[in-house]
Structures are given as structure tokens and as C-alpha cells.
Amino acid sequence: GAVVSQHPSWVICKSGTSVKIECRSLDFQATTMFWYRQFPKQSLMLMATSNEGSKATYEQGVEKDKFLINHASLTLSTLTVTSAHPEDSSFYICSAPPTGVQETQYFGPGTRLLVL
Amino acid sequence: QKEVEQNSGPLSVPEGAIASLNCTYSDRVSQSFFWYRQYSGKSPELIMSIYSNGDKEDGRFTAQLNKASQYVSLLIRDSQPSDSATYLCAILYSTLTFGKGTMLLVSP
Numbered sequence: 001g002a003v004v005s006q007h008p009s010w011v012i013c014k015s016g017t018s019v020k021i022e023c024r025s026l027d028f029q030a031t032t033m034f035w036y037r038q039f040p041k042q043s044l045m046l047m048a049t050s051n052e053g054s055k056a057t058y059e060q061g062v063e064k065d066k067f068l069i070n071h072a073s074l075t076l077s078t079l080t081v082t083s084a085h086p087e088d089s090s091f092y093i094c095s096a097p098p099t100g101v102q103e104t105q106y107f108g109p110g111t112r113l114l115v116l
Numbered sequence: 117q118k119e120v121e122q123n124s125g126p127l128s129v130p131e132g133a134i135a136s137l138n139c140t141y142s143d144r145v146s147q148s149f150f151w152y153r154q155y156s157g158k159s160p161e162l163i164m165s166i167y168s169n170g171d172k173e174d175g176r177f178t179a180q181l182n183k184a185s186q187y188v189s190l191l192i193r194d195s196q197p198s199d200s201a202t203y204l205c206a207i208l209y210s211t212l213t214f215g216k217g218t219m220l221l222v223s224p
Contacts, residue, residue, distance in 0.1 A: 034212070043204065043214040043216040043217055044204070045214075046212070046213075049211065093159045103148050104162075105212060107159040107160050107161070108159060109158070110159040112157075
């Protein structure tokens with residue numbers, strides 16, 4: 001099946017720093033990618049929809065100025081957590097549906113962020 | 117508010133038994149339903165998708181959908197310890213909406 005990669009898989013940072021997470025579709029193009037966040041023992045919550053060549057669409061309650069999303073190509077979306085704080089510590093997962101096949105989403109392996 | 121409800125569990129079954137996982141949803145418009153398996157510390161992996169009423173079988177897994185009752189379930193036959201994981205029900209509205217998941221524990 002299709003492969004989605006994320007980098008880094010783990011990141012530990014100090015409070016107040018910014019962290020960039022990359023999501024790549026390795027063998028297909030994705031005009032849309034999705035960013036989720038999962039706190040312990042909770043479900044995946046959609047944060048935003050990343051659209052290639054245009055602005056991301058953020059879910060209610062997600063600060064667009066804090067979680068910057070860039071979808072510069074058909075295979076790469078980045079999520080930057082700006083001025084990270086301990087409450088941002090979570091498991092961040094991206095997914096990508098092959099173009100035109102929205103029902104099929106391939107998840108990246110996730111990035112675990114710990115903010116000290 | 118579109119909701120997907122699952123019993124958090126844990127659901128404990130002995131090896132070889134049938135595990136039954138249930139999910140209810142709030143929006144009658146939904147047409148696409150999914151079951152994902154998530155091991156601890158890992159991202160979800162798709163097990164089954166189902167789009168029409170009735171049963172859909174794939175190996176040891178059977179998904180069941182009843183749109184009138186707004187209910188979707190997953191049966192796992194001959195459960196194995198390696199099936200121990202959290203099972204997430206997901207409904208596709210404009211985007212995927214996930215339930216909180218049911219933890220399944222299969223004891224040897």
C-alpha cells in the first residue's frame with residue numbers, strides 16, 4: 001500500500017521553542033493532507049486540513065497562528081508548533097489520501113512531541 | 117456535532133474466542149465507515165471499510181453495518197494475543213471523525 005512518512009518520530013524541546021514536523025507521501029501525490037493530534041487515551045482529533053498551494057483549513061478551537069501549516073508540494077506538508085508549551089505535548093499524526101480517493105487515507109507513523 | 121461513540125473497554129477475551137466491538141454514530145448522512153487498529157504508541161492502521169448495510173468479511177474480520185440503527189460493529193474470530201490493541205471506529209463526513217476507541221485484550 002501507499003506510504004506516508006513523518007519526521008521526526010520523536011522530539012523533545014524546551015518551552016517557548018518552535019518545532020517543525022514533516023509529512024511526506026512517498027509514492028503518491030496528495031493535494032490534501034490531514035493533521036491530527038492524539039492525547040493519551042483519547043481519540044484522534046483533526047486539527048487542520050492542509051491544501052497544496054492554498055491556505056490550510058483549521059478545525060474549531062485550533063489556533064492557526066500557533067500551528068502553522070505549509071503544503072508546498074504534492075508530497076510534502078509541514079506542521080510547525082510555534083512557541084511550544086507543555087500542554088502541546090502530544091502525538092501528532094498526519095494522513096494523506098491519494099488524490100481523488102478521499103475514502104482511502106494512509107496514516108504516517110506519528111510524531112511524539114514532549115515539551116519540557 | 118457529529119459524534120462517534122465507542123465503549124472504551126477494556127474488552128477481555130480468551131485466545132480463540134470471538135471479539136465483538138461496537139460503534140454508534142449520530143449522523144444519518146454518513147456513507148463511509150471504517151475500523152482502524154492502533155497499537156500502543158503507533159499510528160492507526162486500516163482494517164476494514166464498509167459502505168452498505170450488512171456484513172463484510174475479510175479473513176478473521178467481519179464488519180457489520182446497520183444504517184437504520186446507526187450502528188457499525190467489528191467481529192474478530194479466533195482472536196489472537198497479537199490482536200490486543202485499541203480499535204477505532206471512524207466515520208467519513210467531510211473528514212474522518214474517530215471514536216475514542218475500544219481497547220481489546222486477548223489473553224493466551
